[in-house]
Amino acid sequence: MSIPIEHVISLSALLFVIGVVGALTRRNLIVILMSIELMLNAANLALVGFNRVWSVTAEGAARYDGQVFALMVIAVAAAEVAVGLGILLSLIRNRDSLNVDDASLLRW
Amino acid sequence: MEAEAFDVAALAPLGFVAIGALVTLMLEVVLSRRAFVGEGVDPETRLVARARIGIVLAFASSAAIVLAMYAAIYQFELGFETAFGPGRPMLQLDALSTFATALIGLGALLSVWLSITYLPALRINHGEYYALLLLSTAGMFVLVSAVDLISLYLGLELTSLPIYALAGFNRRRLRSNEAALKYFLMGAVASAVLLYGMALLYGATGHTDFTGISQGFAGGGGLALSGLALVIAGLAFKVSVVPFHQWTPDVYEGAPTSVTAFMAVTVKTAGFVVLMRFLVLALPEMGEKVSVLLGVLAGLSMLIGNLMAVVQDNVKRMLAYSAVAHAGYLMVGFAAGTPEAWTAVLFYLFVYLFMTVGVFCVVIALAQGGREWDSIEDFAGLASQRPALAAVMTLFLLSLAGIPGTAGFMAKFYLVVAAVDAGQIALVLILVGTSMVSFFYYLRLPVVMYMQKRRQDPDAETSSSEIVVLALCAAAILYFAFFAQADPFGTGVRALDVAGRAADFLH
C-alpha cells in the first residue's frame, strides 16, 4: 500500500503556508531566507508527490516530469541562496543589522 | 521554414549571449592582468586601466548582443518555426519569440551603451557587470520562447538572479544594497509562489508543457485553478502589476540607473511575452474568467501607478510608478485578448523601450562624481544650461504621457482601439482618465527644467555613447509617431505589420 497523494499534498501545502508565514512575519533576514527555502521545499514535495500520480505514460513508460523539475528546483534554490547571502553580506558591510525593518531608506 | 526538432541553429541568439557572457568574464581576467590592475599600482593608473577594460568589455558584449539580434531577425524573416528540445519541446522558436528576442536584445544593447561612461562615473566599473547583464539577457531569451513550465521557471530564474546582483552592484551605496535586498526577497517569494502554482498545475493536468496543460485543464477544477492563480500572481510580480508592485519604486530608485533602464524595458518585455504565450497556449478555454482577473489587475495598476507617481520627488521613483501604470495599460490589452490586442501590446512594448531607455539615459547623462542627479530639483533650469538634453527629455516624457505627435500616443491609440473592439469599455475609460492624471507628473519635469532657475551645476559631458542612445531613441519616437503603419523610405518594413506577424502565431 502506498501513501495517498492527498496526504502528501496536504503536507506540502502546510509546509508552504508555514514558509509564507515565516517569510512575512519574521524580521530576521536569514530566517526569511530560510522560510523561502521551506517554500521551495514544499513545492518540491508537491512535484515529487504528483509525479507518483503521473508516473507512467499511456504506453506504460516511466515519466519523470515532476522529479526532474524538483531536481532543477534544488539546483536553483542553491543558486538563489548564494545570491541572497551575497546581497546580505554586502548590506551588512554598510549597515550592521540583520533586521529587515531597518532597511528603511527606501519608502513610498 | 520547417526545422528539425533538435536544431542547434535555432538556439543561436541564446548561444551568442551565453558565450558572450563567458567571453567577457574571461576577457576581464586576462585584461586585468595585462593592464596591471593588481596590487602595487597607483590608483589613478588603475582607474584609467579599468575604464579601458570596461570599454573593451562593453564592445565585446555589444558584439554578442548584435549577433544575437541579427540571428533573431534572420530567423524572424525566414519565418522560423520549431519546437526546440531534444526528446521533448522546451522552447518554441517562432515569430513571437524571435520578435521578442530582437526587442530584448535592443534593450540590452542600449543598456550596455548607457553603462560605458556611467559605471566609471559611479566608480563601479567591474567586468562582471557585463557578464551578468548578458546572462540575464540569455534568461529572457529562454523566457520568451518557453513552452514548458520547466524552461519557464529556469528562464525566469536566469533572468532574475543576475538582476538581483546588478541591483546591488553599487556596493558602497546603502540604497543599492537595500534595493537588491528588497528585490531579492520579494522576487524569491514570488518565484516560490509561482513554482508552487506550477506544481499544482502539473498535479492537476499531468503535464508541464503548455499544450499538455491545456489538454489536461479541460474541466478546470480547484487544483488547477489555484495553480493558475499562483502562476499568474508570480508572473504579475515580474512585470510589476498591482498588487505585486511594491518592489518597483525601491528597486528603480536604488539600483544603478543603467540597471534600472535595462530591467525596466527588458524584464517587462520578457514577462509580458511569456504571460501572453502561457495564457494563449495553456489556457485557451479560460478566456472569460482570466480576462476578468486581468482586467482587475489592469485597472488597479493604472489607478495606483498613476496616482502614486504624482507625489514622488525622485525622478527614478516617479518613473517606477509610471512603469506600474504602463504595465496596467499593457494589461488592458491582455484583458482584451484579441489578435489585434496582442499586436497592440507588442507594438506598445516596442515603443515603450525607446521612451524608457531615453528617459533613463538623460538621468545617466547627469550622473557624475559618484552620485546620481535624480531628484526633481536636480533638473531645475536644465534647459538654460543644456538645452538639447532638456529637449529630448521633454520629448520622452511627452511620449510616455501619450501626447499626440509622439510614438507613445500611437501605441496607446492602437491599444485603445483593440480594447474597444473587444468590448473592454470600462478599462478604456480608466486608461484615458488615468492618462490625464499622468500629464501632471510627466509635465512637472519640463516645467521645472524650463521655468526654474538653475541651482546645481552638473558639468558632466554627455558622452558619445549617450548621445547615440539619445538620438536613436528620440528619432525612433518621432518616426513611429507618424510612420507606425507606413513605410516612407521603401524598406518594406512596417512596424505594426511586424508586430502583427509576431502576434499572429498565437491564433
Added chain:
Amino acid sequence: MSFEMFLFYAFAFLAVFSAVAMIGFVRHIVAAAMSLVVTMVSLAGIYVLMHAELIAAIQILVYAGAIVVLFLFVIMLLDLRDGGLGPAARGQNLVKAVGVGGTVTIGTLVVASVSGVFSVNPLVESLPEGFGEHRALGIALFTDYALAVELVGLVLLASIVGAVILAKRKID
C-alpha cells in the same frame, strides 16, 4: 496502518514540527537552521517512501549538505552573539504566526475538501521497473531534459558571478 504509512506520518510530523519551530519558537538563529535541516532530512525520508531515491539523496546533499551549511557559515561569519533573532521579535510574532498559519491552513483545508481540490488521478500502483532510481532519472535528464540541465548550468554560473561580486571583500 502499514509500516510505510507510519514512517510517512512520523516524517511528516517531524517536518512540520521543525518547520514551525524554525519560524516560531526557537531562540537562536542557529537552532532555526538546525530545524530547517531536520525538515529537509524528513522530506528526504518521504521522498524515499515515494520512490524518488535520487531526489532524496540530492535533497540531503544539496540542502542539508550545502545550503544550510552556507547559512551557518554566514551566521558564523557575522558572529551573531545575541542570538540574532532579537528579543522583541518573539512572543508577539509567535502568536501572530500561529494565528495566521492556523487560519490559512484550516481555511485551505476546508476550501480544498469542499471543492474537491485533491481529487486528482488515482495512484498508479504498478510502477515501471526501477522507477525513480538514479539510472532512469539520469537517462531522462540527459536526453529529454538536456536543455534544462544546460540552463541550470547558466543559472548557477550567474549566481556564482553575482554572489562573488556582491560578497567579495575587496573589489578594486
Added chain:
Amino acid sequence: MILVVAKTLFILIVVTLLFAPLITWVERKQSAIMQDRIGANRADLAGMTFLGLLHPAADVIKLLSKEDLVPAGANRFLHALAPILSAVPALIAFAVIPYGATYRFGDTTFTLVAADIDWGVLYLLVIGSLATYGSVLAGWASRSNWSMLGAIRATAQMISYEVTMGLSIVGIFMVFGSLKLTDMAVAQDTTFRVFGFLDLFASLPAGAGWLNAIRLPNWGIFLQPLAFLLFLTCIMAENKRPPFDLPEADSELVAGYFTEYSGMRFGLFYMAEFIEVVVIAGAVAALFLGGWAVPYLSQETITAGVASLFGEGFANLVCMLIHVGCFFSKVVFLVWLQMLIRWSFPRFRYDQLMDLCWKVILPLSLLNIFLTAAGMLLAQQIAPGAAAS
C-alpha cells in the same frame, strides 16, 4: 532480518572496537618510527607492555574518567549534540561498503554488506555532507574564538572538498556504469588486457600475441589512476587530518572546533576521526582496489577450485573468508598509507588548501571526466562492451 542485524553488528564491532583503537596505536607507532623514537610503550599490565597495545585501553579509561566540562555561555544543547553528530555519520557510513561478495549456502543467498542500496556511492557523499554539522556546531556552540575560527575553516574546507570529491569519482561511475558498490566490486573481480587499445590500430601480429596475455585486475586504480589520486586527496581533506588539519591546527587554534571539549565528548570527536580513517580506507578499497576481490583469482575460480576438492558449501565458506580477509588487508594497507601521508607532509597554508581544491583538483577532475568519456567512446569503437580506460 537476522542476517542484516548480524552483518551490521559485525561491521560495527570490527570497525569501532577493533580498528579504531588499533589505529590510535598504529598512529603512535608509525609516528615514532618516522621520528626515530620508541613510541608508545609505557602502559603496562604487570610489567608487560605488549608493544604499547595497552595504550588504547588506557586512553578510553582516561577519557571516561575525566570531567565533562561545558564552557560558560555555551549553548548546552548544541554543545552536547555536536560530538554525536560528528560520530554518527562516521559509524553509519560503513553500511554500504561491501566486505564480501554474494554467497550461497543451500537455499540462503547473502551479500556481505549491511545495506545493499542502489545509490551506495551517493550515500557515502550524503553522509560526508552531513558530517559537516558536527564540526560546525561544535565550533559555534562552544562560544570560544578558537572553536569558532576552527569551525569556519572546517565548514569552508569541507564544502569545497565535497564538490571536488563528488566530481573526482564520476569517472568511476562511468567506467563501472553503476552507483552500487556491490556491483562495482563484482565488476572489479575480473581482469583486462593492458594492451587492448592496440586493437584500434591493427590486430596484433602473431609474434606479439604475448602482449594479449598481459592483464591487470579490472580495478578502479588501474582504470582511473588520476581519479584515485584526486579522490584520496579529497576524502582525506574531508577528514581534516594532517596535512589538511587547518580546522584543528594545534599550533594556531589549540584544537580548533573541539577546543572546548573534554572527557568522553572529546573522545567522541577523536573516535569519529579514527573511524573515518577506516571508512576512507574501506571506501577507497571498494572503489579503487577491487573491494574484496583477490587479484587474478575471481570468485568462480576460487569456488570452483575448492569445490572440486571439498564440496560446494565448504568452498563458499573458504571463499568468503578469503574475500573478507582480502578486503580487510586492503583496508589495513590503506590505513597505513594514510598514516604515512599524515606523518610525511607538513600542514598546508589555508590559501594553499583552497587553491589545491579549486585550481588543481577541480580542473583535473573535470579533465578526468572528459578523458574517461573519450576513452569509453574509443573503447566502444574497438570492441563494443569491452571496458578500457
